[in-house]
Amino acid sequence: xxxxxxxxxxxxxxxxxxxxxxxxxxxxxxHSTEPQGINLDHSKxxxxxxxxxHGIFLLLGLIAVGCVLLITVxxxxxxVPAIHKIGIVDFLFGREWASTAADPKYGILPFILTxxxxxxxxxxxxxxxxxxxxxYLSKIASPRVKSVMQSAVSLLAGIPSVVxxxxxxxxxxxxxxxxxxxxxxxxxxxAIIVLAIMILPSIIKMSVTALDAVPKEYEDASLALGATPIxxxxxxxxxxxxxxxxxxxxxxxxxxxxxxMAVMMVAGNVPNMPDSLFQSVRFLTTAVASEMAYSSGLQRxxxxxVALVLFMFIMLINATLNFFLKRDGNK
Amino acid sequence: MLNQPLSKKRKRYELLLKALxxxxxxxxxxxxxxxxxxxxxKGIPNITWELLSTSPSYLEERIGILPDILNTIYxxxxxxxxxxxxxxxxxIYLTEYAANKKIVSIIEYAAEILSGIPSIIxxxxxxxxxxxxxxxxxxxxxxxxxxxxxxxxxxxxxxxxxxxxxxxREGAFGLGAGKWRVVRTVVLPGCLDGVITGCILSIGRILGxxxxxxxxxxxxxxxxxxxxxxxxxxxTLSVALYVYAKEQGEFGVAxxxxxxxMVLTVAINFATTFVQKFFAARxx
Amino acid sequence: MGSIISVKDMCLWxxxxxxxxxxxxxxxEKSITALIGPSGCGKSTFLKTLNRMNDLIPGVKITGNxxxxxxxxxxxxxxxxxxxxxxxxxxxHPNPFPMSIYNNVAYGPRTHGITRKVQLDEIVEQALRDAAxxxxxxxxxxxxxxxxSGGQQQRLCIARALAIQPKVLLMDEPTSALDPISTSRIExxxxxxxxxxxxxxxxxxxxxxxxxxxxxxxxxxxxxxEFGKTDDIFxxxxxxxxxxxxxxxFG
Numbered sequence: 001x002x003x004x005x006x007x008x009x010x011x012x013x014x015x016x017x018x019x020x021x022x023x024x025x026x027x028x029x030x031h032s033t034e035p036q037g038i039n040l041d042h043s044k045x046x047x048x049x050x051x052x053x054h055g056i057f058l059l060l061g062l063i064a065v066g067c068v069l070l071i072t073v074x075x076x077x078x079x080v081p082a083i084h085k086i087g088i089v090d091f092l093f094g095r096e097w098a099s100t101a102a103d104p105k106y107g108i109l110p111f112i113l114t115x116x117x118x119x120x121x122x123x124x125x126x127x128x129x130x131x132x133x134x135x136y137l138s139k140i141a142s143p144r145v146k147s148v149m150q151s152a153v154s155l156l157a158g159i160p161s162v163v164x165x166x167x168x169x170x171x172x173x174x175x176x177x178x179x180x181x182x183x184x185x186x187x188x189x190x191a192i193i194v195l196a197i198m199i200l201p202s203i204i205k206m207s208v209t210a211l212d213a214v215p216k217e218y219e220d221a222s223l224a225l226g227a228t229p230i231x232x233x234x235x236x237x238x239x240x241x242x243x244x245x246x247x248x249x250x251x252x253x254x255x256x257x258x259x260x261m262a263v264m265m266v267a268g269n270v271p272n273m274p275d276s277l278f279q280s281v282r283f284l285t286t287a288v289a290s291e292m293a294y295s296s297g298l299q300r301x302x303x304x305x306v307a308l309v310l311f312m313f314i315m316l317i318n319a320t321l322n323f324f325l326k327r328d329g330n331k
Numbered sequence: 332m333l334n335q336p337l338s339k340k341r342k343r344y345e346l347l348l349k350a351l352x353x354x355x356x357x358x359x360x361x362x363x364x365x366x367x368x369x370x371x372x373k374g375i376p377n378i379t380w381e382l383l384s385t386s387p388s389y390l391e392e393r394i395g396i397l398p399d400i401l402n403t404i405y406x407x408x409x410x411x412x413x414x415x416x417x418x419x420x421x422x423i424y425l426t427e428y429a430a431n432k433k434i435v436s437i438i439e440y441a442a443e444i445l446s447g448i449p450s451i452i453x454x455x456x457x458x459x460x461x462x463x464x465x466x467x468x469x470x471x472x473x474x475x476x477x478x479x480x481x482x483x484x485x486x487x488x489x490x491x492x493x494x495x496x497x498x499x500r501e502g503a504f505g506l507g508a509g510k511w512r513v514v515r516t517v518v519l520p521g522c523l524d525g526v527i528t529g530c531i532l533s534i535g536r537i538l539g540x541x542x543x544x545x546x547x548x549x550x551x552x553x554x555x556x557x558x559x560x561x562x563x564x565x566x567t568l569s570v571a572l573y574v575y576a577k578e579q580g581e582f583g584v585a586x587x588x589x590x591x592x593m594v595l596t597v598a599i600n601f602a603t604t605f606v607q608k609f610f611a612a613r614x615x
Numbered sequence: 616m617g618s619i620i621s622v623k624d625m626c627l628w629x630x631x632x633x634x635x636x637x638x639x640x641x642x643x644e645k646s647i648t649a650l651i652g653p654s655g656c657g658k659s660t661f662l663k664t665l666n667r668m669n670d671l672i673p674g675v676k677i678t679g680n681x682x683x684x685x686x687x688x689x690x691x692x693x694x695x696x697x698x699x700x701x702x703x704x705x706x707x708h709p710n711p712f713p714m715s716i717y718n719n720v721a722y723g724p725r726t727h728g729i730t731r732k733v734q735l736d737e738i739v740e741q742a743l744r745d746a747a748x749x750x751x752x753x754x755x756x757x758x759x760x761x762x763x764s765g766g767q768q769q770r771l772c773i774a775r776a777l778a779i780q781p782k783v784l785l786m787d788e789p790t791s792a793l794d795p796i797s798t799s800r801i802e803x804x805x806x807x808x809x810x811x812x813x814x815x816x817x818x819x820x821x822x823x824x825x826x827x828x829x830x831x832x833x834x835x836x837x838x839x840x841e842f843g844k845t846d847d848i849f850x851x852x853x854x855x856x857x858x859x860x861x862x863x864x865f866g
Contacts, residue, residue, distance in 0.1 A: 060420030132355030160539030217710035258449025
């Protein structure tokens with residue numbers, strides 16, 4: 001029950017006035033035992049106040065919509081000109097980014113591929129860990145362990161990205177340099193590991209919720225057929241929760257592709273094609289972050305175009321997420 | 332018949348999955364523990380009274396994070412003051428006023444989109460929308476953070492409004508109270524827990540935010556009062572951490588800030604759980 | 616006729632509460648035994664003890680013995696998985712897995728190590744035929760099991776239980792969630808199944824007990840009050856309490 005008052009919906013100003021008139025007349029009827037003169041005046045004033053308040057709340061409600069529109073419009077307005085000038089093919093599929101060269105090149109394929117590889121790597125690394133942890137927490141762990149781990153996971157979600165970046169710079173990057181014996185540890189692999197850790201909380205939280213919601217009847221049926229508890233969790237509970245788990249993964253993808261600062265601190269930040277795991281690379285996010293401060297002219301416009309491409313990726317991910325959530329909701 | 336053991340294949344499957352689950356859970360736990368202990372242990376030796384109480388000076392070769400602490404407080408206050416009425420109002424509209432399902436779903440979808448947009452994009456849009464007109468300053472950063480945190484406040488308030496029993500509202504309407512009066516007297520007090528939870532979550536997000544602030548609030552380190560502070564550019568703790576670590580290589584200071592942020596993150600987590608438990612207990 | 620399950624002095628506690636008291640019962644092979652009694656009398660608890668589904672509930676303590684074909688099912692070297700393969704179960708509410716009809720039935724055999732497609736196809740078809748649902752679903756084996764009617768779902772669950780070739784089938788009020796037509800189909804099916812299986816069925820419905828069962832056990836407050844041929848129990852109960860219950864004076 002969301003609706004309290006049976007008043008007709010109010011959209012535009014015309015409806016607004018009509019609704020106001022209707023309401024006034026009903027109130028008159030209700031209060032007809034009271035002295036007419038005073039009451040009419042009073043209730044009219046009250047009604048005006050009610051309508052004003054309603055209008056204000058409507059405006060507040062629409063702010064979120066306004067913000068989305070504003071962001072979309074601004075990104076398009078500022079992102080499209082550079083794409084137009086550079087040419088969409090040269091922009092999206094150009095393999096070289098040299099924004100400050102005498103003959104500047106604005107190809108963002110390295111950024112796009114880095115973002116895709118980096119996110120894919122984070123998913124390959126983070127999803128199995130998050131998934132296995134979720135099954136353990138949802139099905140096996142004692143209530144105590146579960147609640148302690150859930151607060152630990154919330155903590156992981158709350159750690160600022162710059163802290164991830166800092167620890168990555170001082171632990172991960174030197175670690176990679178030593179273990180793999182490469183000249184510089186800052187690069188794609190370091191970014192992938194940091195992102196994998198950063199997406200863990202989203203994956204775990206959402207998967208645990210989905211697994212907790214699996215009806216116990218399914219599990220009982222499986223156990224009664226002689227399956228062991230673990231066989232039951234992986235062959236019945238997990239398939240039953242697959243939409244929720246898929247949504248968790250998509251959410252993680254969204255997190256990974258949008259992360260800027262932590263990646264900026266460990267990825268080396270050179271606009272190379274991501275040819276190897278140890279290559280120093282730039283993501284879509286870090287491309288924007290690293291040049292914005294001192295950019296101008298076409299370079300600056302191109303950075304907005306990069307942001308636009310990133311935004312498109314995010315919207316695509318949002319749509320996928322919604323698809324999975326809706327499918328789960330309909331079941 | 333009954334007492335033959337489980338087949339080897341099934342036993343292997345059991346053991347393998349059990350091992351993988353324990354390994355994964357252990358790894359997650361170890362990661363949290365490591366991040367917590369590492370930053371705090373590396374940070375604490377660097378936290379001195381001088382660091383906390385001064386501003387940086389090249390002449391005296393001194394780094395102080397007082398301005399960053401103040402900026403963080405200012406930006407938190409400014410953001411919350413603006414976002415609270417907006418978010419709470421939007422939530423009230425959704426749960427109390429909106430009669431049209433389509434409007435509700437559009438607004439909720441918009442909020443969902445907002446919470447999925449990466450902070451670097453907020454940074455860019457904030458720069459275009461606010462910094463270009465009012466200059467790079469804390470206020471421009473705060474306004475950007477307002478948009479970012481709007482969905483959080485909306486969601487937590489909405490959740491708590493849903494727990495206000497319908498009978499309270501009906502009771503108040505039955506007494507002849509107008510809608511606005513019912514909202515003021517019955518609905519608003521009922522969403523207190525949602526508002527508090529939303530505030531705590533938002534503070535956490537603001538403390539950790541850096542990408543959205545770099546181009547909107549800038550990274551100056553000057554000690555100001557709150558009014559001139561909001562009008563001037565300034566770095567919050569997270570931004571300062573980034574600048575000291577990435578641009579200046581001052582890792583000691585960076586770890587000091589990281590330790591402070593970690594302790595605050597832990598505190599915020601506890602506060603959220605506490606608030607939720609407190610209100611849940613009071614409600615039942 | 617010999618007994619396939621014999622229960623000796625069995626008691627069951629939920630924490631401090633004793634739910635079953637000193638039960639002794641011999642369940643005859645290839646026949647239908649109905650467990651009746653008012654709600655909370657322990658008949659469902661007893662049923663779930665027979666395939667050790669109560670093991671899952673924390674705080675449950677069991678004393679005494681239950682022998683299945685001479686083996687104590689609580690002995691340490693008995694694997695619960697094998698026990699449940701021998702003693703299958705059908706639940707009160709139809710609970711097919713949210714997967715295809717075929718995969719529902721094939722779940723059990725796969726769990727117990729059968730992976731060859733040809734063999735699985737054979738088992739699935741036979742189980743669906745035995746559960747009298749083959750003709751209705753043979754053209755949509757790959758469709759989701761949640762898409763068929765409640766009565767069909769319950770017969771699918773019976774097929775799923777039959778696919779691992781158990782000897783005993785435990786049924787916990789299998790028709791209480793179904794309409795009269797589906798109920799009568801399932802009752803016919805149960806009577807057909809007793810040729811090959813031993814069936815223990817919990818029911819709230821006296822008529823159902825009379826219609827389908829060969830033996831009846833009457834439970835009250837965790838005790839087995841009376842056990843005997845269904846005809847005898849319903850025509851000349853030995854115990855006053857049984858008489859009161861079956862004539863509808865309480866419960």
